[in-house]
Amino acid sequence: MIRETRLVFVRALRPMLRNPTVIVFGLSQPLLYLVLFGPLLGSVGGASGSSWQWFVPGLLVQLSLFGTAYAGFSLIPEIRSGVVERMRVTPVSRTALLFGRVLKDVLVLVVQAALLTAAATLFGFRASVWVVLLGLVLIGVLGVAVGAASYALALKLRQEYAFAPVLASTVIPLMLLSGVLLPMDRGPGWLYGLSRANPLAYVVEGERALMAADLGGRALTGGLVAVALVAVCASWGVRTFHRENA
Amino acid sequence: MIKARGLARRFQLKGSTVDAVRGVDLDVDAGELVGFLGPNGAGKTTTLRMLTTLLRPTEGEATVAGRDLRTDPAGVRRRIGYVAQGTGAGMDQRVGDELVHQGELYGLTSTKARAKAGWLLDQLDLAGLADRDAASLSGGQRRRLDIAMGIVHEPALLFLDEPSTGMDPQSRSNLWDHIRALRDDLGATVFLTTHYLDEADALCDRVLIIDNGRLVAQGTPDELKNQVADPARPDRPTLDDVFLTLTGRALRDPAA
Numbered sequence: 001m002i003r004e005t006r007l008v009f010v011r012a013l014r015p016m017l018r019n020p021t022v023i024v025f026g027l028s029q030p031l032l033y034l035v036l037f038g039p040l041l042g043s044v045g046g047a048s049g050s051s052w053q054w055f056v057p058g059l060l061v062q063l064s065l066f067g068t069a070y071a072g073f074s075l076i077p078e079i080r081s082g083v084v085e086r087m088r089v090t091p092v093s094r095t096a097l098l099f100g101r102v103l104k105d106v107l108v109l110v111v112q113a114a115l116l117t118a119a120a121t122l123f124g125f126r127a128s129v130w131v132v133l134l135g136l137v138l139i140g141v142l143g144v145a146v147g148a149a150s151y152a153l154a155l156k157l158r159q160e161y162a163f164a165p166v167l168a169s170t171v172i173p174l175m176l177l178s179g180v181l182l183p184m185d186r187g188p189g190w191l192y193g194l195s196r197a198n199p200l201a202y203v204v205e206g207e208r209a210l211m212a213a214d215l216g217g218r219a220l221t222g223g224l225v226a227v228a229l230v231a232v233c234a235s236w237g238v239r240t241f242h243r244e245n246a
Numbered sequence: 247m248i249k250a251r252g253l254a255r256r257f258q259l260k261g262s263t264v265d266a267v268r269g270v271d272l273d274v275d276a277g278e279l280v281g282f283l284g285p286n287g288a289g290k291t292t293t294l295r296m297l298t299t300l301l302r303p304t305e306g307e308a309t310v311a312g313r314d315l316r317t318d319p320a321g322v323r324r325r326i327g328y329v330a331q332g333t334g335a336g337m338d339q340r341v342g343d344e345l346v347h348q349g350e351l352y353g354l355t356s357t358k359a360r361a362k363a364g365w366l367l368d369q370l371d372l373a374g375l376a377d378r379d380a381a382s383l384s385g386g387q388r389r390r391l392d393i394a395m396g397i398v399h400e401p402a403l404l405f406l407d408e409p410s411t412g413m414d415p416q417s418r419s420n421l422w423d424h425i426r427a428l429r430d431d432l433g434a435t436v437f438l439t440t441h442y443l444d445e446a447d448a449l450c451d452r453v454l455i456i457d458n459g460r461l462v463a464q465g466t467p468d469e470l471k472n473q474v475a476d477p478a479r480p481d482r483p484t485l486d487d488v489f490l491t492l493t494g495r496a497l498r499d500p501a502a
Binding site: 089 | 299
């Protein structure tokens with residue numbers, strides 16, 4: 001099982017290793033937010049620190065969401081051409097077929113998140129190495145959940161024209177209601193209430209707490225929510241990969 | 247090598263039920279090269295997908311390569327090779343990498359898979375293409391790579407779904423030589439679907455004809471031709487005549 005996952009992982013990684021510039025292109029969106037939006041947040045951080053300490057952790061969660069939610073797109077041509085079917089006839093475990101791909105996306109995500117954090121220090125973001133490492137772990141866990149869900153959805157929908165609108169109508173509200181860009185408690189009550197129903201909001205708060213070296217309740221809640229998301233999305237993903245005729 | 251009884255598959259499509267395969271009995275002996283013929287929509291691919299564990303039969307049972315299809319699909323997968331209609335190689339992958347990877351998926355060590363891949367590329371006239379992207383291969387080369395991937399683990403039983411569709415005559419006859427060699431040199435049992443009757447005639451020991459989800463005839467190409475021979479007509483019937491008589495339709499529907 002570990003061997004099989006590694007095999008699928010290495011195969012998925014190969015085209016990317018031959019063309020690593022893709023990793024940098026994937027960073028362009030969060031970098032634009034960092035450079036063109038971050039400076040607008042002058043006062044958000046409050047007394048405890050600069051707005052960068054508040055904004056960068058949320059930006060990492062956003063990177064995790066956008067980076068892995070679109071992972072399913074890479075599966076669709078392989079569903080259509082017959083690659084997925086070929087692998088489904090091999091004795092390899094269906095779980096390995098899913099997680100080998102997911103882990104490739106998570107590896108890319110963690111590398112991107114590290115680069116983004118490094119870029120953020122140029123603007124004044126400060127955090128110790130171990131805090132950043134903890135933050136990357138939480139981002140990676142979230143990436144596993146979102147990536148597994150993305151592949152499951154791609155396998156169900158099988159067409160780009162169906163996949164893209166479903167993604168956009170899920171990912172954008174999840175992002176807006178997570179409090180990545182602005183604090184949700186400044187909005188009207190109904191909007192704040194909605195954001196409380198968004199599991200990502202807790203992950204964002206957890207990431208902020210972690211990056212502030214605060215390992216209390218918020219960090220714990222964020223971690224638990226991310227792990228719960230992995231449990232839900234991974235079991236959905238594995239079920240979908242197991243399903244006949246998928 | 248294959249023994250199926252009452253294999254059936256029903257699909258639910260928008261409220262209506264479609265019986266794609268309605269109770270097929272199949273017997274294929276070890277070492278046979280069997281052709282599975284039928285018009286489009288007759289149930290060829292559905293049957294093949296059931297026999298290769300991709301689709302669960304709604305009814306019936308089968309033993310494939312010595313393993314029970316229902317209770318041990320993983321055992322079946324380990325023992326068979328399957329070359330589907332589509333392309334099995336990822337377009338952003340290198341030819342050699344894909345072939346080695348396929349071997350490893352079947353449990354070969356990396357050293358063994360590498361050696362086997364090199365040998366197969368030579369055998370299937372793909373030598374020197376290992377470092378090319380799969381996307382850069384011609385249609386015939388891609389098909390041969392698919393076959394290489396289907397046999398890298400030396401399966402006792404190989405399924406081929408319309409192996410020569412869309413190939414030019416030279417590539418087709420070259421492919422036939424390779425398929426014959428699988429059986430003659432490697433001792434593999436080969437079960438292939440086709441809707442080219444000349445292909446079935448040239449290649450297969452035995453032919454099964456499926457129409458409307460049921461087997462309507464089986465035998466050697468000669469036996470089938472004799473069945474429909476008309477004493478009033480001097481020319482010997484072809485498999486096309488057999489097919490038209492048995493199914494009442496033309497085979498080469500352009501919607502293939």
